[in-house]
Amino acid sequence: MLLNIISQVSRWAIPFLLLTIPVAGFLRGIKVYETFVEGAEEGFETAVRIIPFLVGMLVAIGVFRASGAMDMFVRLINPVMSLIGAPGEVLPLAVMRPLSGGGALGIATELIGVHGPESFIGRLASTMQGSTDTTFYVLTVYFGSVGIRKYRYALTLGLLADVSGLLASIFICNLMFGS
Amino acid sequence: MVNVVWLALLVSGIVVAGLNGEIEVVTKAAMDSAQAGVNIAIEIIGLMALWLGLMRIAQEAGMINLLAKIVRPITRFLFPTVPQDHPAMGAIIMNISANILGLGNAATPFGLKAMQELQKLNENPDEASEAMCTFLALNTSCITLIPATIIGIRVAAGSSNPTEIVGPTIFATTTGTIVAITADKILQKRYRKRSRR
Numbered sequence: 346m347l348l349n350i351i352s353q354v355s356r357w358a359i360p361f362l363l364l365t366i367p368v369a370g371f372l373r374g375i376k377v378y379e380t381f382v383e384g385a386e387e388g389f390e391t392a393v394r395i396i397p398f399l400v401g402m403l404v405a406i407g408v409f410r411a412s413g414a415m416d417m418f419v420r421l422i423n424p425v426m427s428l429i430g431a432p433g434e435v436l437p438l439a440v441m442r443p444l445s446g447g448g449a450l451g452i453a454t455e456l457i458g459v460h461g462p463e464s465f466i467g468r469l470a471s472t473m474q475g476s477t478d479t480t481f482y483v484l485t486v487y488f489g490s491v492g493i494r495k496y497r498y499a500l501t502l503g504l505l506a507d508v509s510g511l512l513a514s515i516f517i518c519n520l521m522f523g524s
Numbered sequence: 525m526v527n528v529v530w531l532a533l534l535v536s537g538i539v540v541a542g543l544n545g546e547i548e549v550v551t552k553a554a555m556d557s558a559q560a561g562v563n564i565a566i567e568i569i570g571l572m573a574l575w576l577g578l579m580r581i582a583q584e585a586g587m588i589n590l591l592a593k594i595v596r597p598i599t600r601f602l603f604p605t606v607p608q609d610h611p612a613m614g615a616i617i618m619n620i621s622a623n624i625l626g627l628g629n630a631a632t633p634f635g636l637k638a639m640q641e642l643q644k645l646n647e648n649p650d651e652a653s654e655a656m657c658t659f660l661a662l663n664t665s666c667i668t669l670i671p672a673t674i675i676g677i678r679v680a681a682g683s684s685n686p687t688e689i690v691g692p693t694i695f696a697t698t699t700g701t702i703v704a705i706t707a708d709k710i711l712q713k714r715y716r717k718r719s720r721r
Contacts, residue, residue, distance in 0.1 A: 354670060358625055362578065370581040377581055384580025388572030391636050392565050400561035405533040407557030411549050412541035414533075454677050462683030471678060471689040475626075475671030476696035478664040481529075483635070487660060488652060490636045491643040495651035498711040499660045500529070505707050506665035510700030517692045 391490050398489025402481055406444045415440060430523070431515045434466050438473055443507045446479040469518045477510040478503075568632060575633035579618060588614035591621075602662070602705070605645070606655050612641030616659055623663065626672035635663060658708050665704035667697045 370377045409415055419436045426436050434456060442449040453474040460466040480503035488496060541550045582588050592599070592613050599606075599613060606612055615638035622631035638659060646653040652660075671693045678686035 354625070359630070366578050366582045366585070366587065369587055370585040373585040375581060375584045380581050380584055381577035383577075384583075385573035385577035387637070388574070388576045388633060389569055391576075391633075391640070392569040392572050395636075396562055396565045399564055400558045401530070403557040403561045403564075404554050405530050405537075407553040407560070408537035408541075408550050409533040410537075411553035412537035412546070413544060413549075414536040414540040417540060418536075450673065450677075453674065454681075457677055457681045457683075462678045462681045462686065467678075467681075467683075468689055468692075471671075471674045472692040472696055475668055475674045475689065475693040476700060478666065480664045483664055484660060486632070487635055487639045487663075488656075491639050491649075493643070493650065493652050493656070497652040497654075497657055498715055499652050499657045502657060502661045502704060502707055502711060503664040506661060506700045506704035509703035510665060510696050513696040513699035514692065517695045521692060 395486045395489045398485045402485040403445075406448075406481070409444075410441075410448065429512070429515055430519045431469065432466055434460070435470055435473060438470055439511050442473065442477050442511070443480040443504060444482075446482055449474060449479070465518070465522055468522045469514065472514040472518055473511055476514045477507045480504055480507055571630070572633040572636070575630055576637060579615070579634065579637065582618075583611070583614060588618065591617055602658055603655050605653070606642070607645075610641065610645065612638055612645065612655075615641055616662075619659075620662060620666060623666035624669050626668055626670040631663075635659075654712055657712070658705075661704040661708045662701065665697065665700035667701050668693055 367377045367381070370380065415437070419440055422440075423433050423436055426433060426439070431439075438449055438452045438456065441452055453470045456470040457467045460470075462468070462471070480500070484496060484500060484503060488494075488499075537553075538547075538550050541547050579588070589609070592608070595617060596608055599617070600608060603613070603616070615634050619631050619634035619638055622634060639656065642653060642656050642659065643649060645655070669690075671690065674689065674693075675686050678689070
């Protein structure tokens with residue numbers, strides 16, 4: 346039942362917006378097509394402007410991951426994770442999550458596939474993946490698009506949000522699904 | 525801090541690869557990632573254009589203003605430095621709404637638009653403003669009602685109850701958001717004090 350509602354919402358969300366916004370605009374007497382094109386023009390410019398920032402960040406993350414440095418980092422903090430009730434298997438996901446959305450999704454998919462979606466690891470990985478964001482990507486792209494180079498305390502803030510999201514995931518999963 | 529993190533990622537990667545005798549991995553990863561950066565930007569052009577086009581219509585039709593009015597008590601608390609009828613507010617609201625519904629792809633264009641609008645209010649265009657930090661904190665911690673992508677993956681993996689993680693996700697994202705907003709208010713004050721000295 347719930348799944349049905351959620352999947353219907355997911356299916357309809359974008360067509361719904363595509364329908365209601367232009368129709369509402371038209372009813373308000375707006376030249377909908379011309380207005381759309383005006384707004385769309387901005388999209389191209391913004392996408393091109395973020396390229397240097399994306400390249401810079403993705404190269405650093407790619408080198409860190411491919412070299413095996415990330416695996417070493419994971420082994421280093423593994424004892425801490427087991428202390429707070431998280432199996433070591435989910436650690437690479439926790440480390441990857443703020444760095445790369447695609448990378449984290451790959452790890453989560455693999456964990457769910459290998460351990461099964463109803464296993465503790467599968468459930469925890471699902472919750473972790475849904476609960477935090479790719480802070481580095483968001484910061485790089487968002488700040489890059491307007492040419493901001495000093496992040497103030499935004500990175501600390503983003504990582505703090507990620508860590509608390511992760512800890513909350515571990516806590517709630519142990520509470521709900523733990524043995 | 526971002527400089528340190530960036531450098532640490534690069535240096536540790538190169539040192540580890542060198543010690544493992546696999547330095548060519550670094551070359552390949554660097555070149556592939558650089559290309560990936562361009563590909564991502566190209567891929568989002570279409571989506572950016574689509575959503576910003578739709579948003580322009582919604583804006584002119586007054587729909588975004590209406591939405592902004594409804595959530596004004598919250599936005600006034602979170603963004604005291606942004607005039608409540610500023611276009612930045614509309615973009616922020618659209619971005620957060622898309623995040624809450626799990627529409628990650630739709631969220632990015634609104635987020636970028638919000639940044640551009642916030643930059644117009646920024647007194648020091650080189651440095652992130654307070655409102656920008658708050659916005660990023662909200663954005664990265666955002667409460668998620670429908671984690672659509674992961675539900676899809678669970679369905680694909682043959683889960684008998686793919687949505688059982690919706691409750692835990694709402695709990696975890698709510699916790700993250702509360703921590704992020706609290707930390708934002710604290711860091712804001714500390715930073716103000718420090719810069720006055």
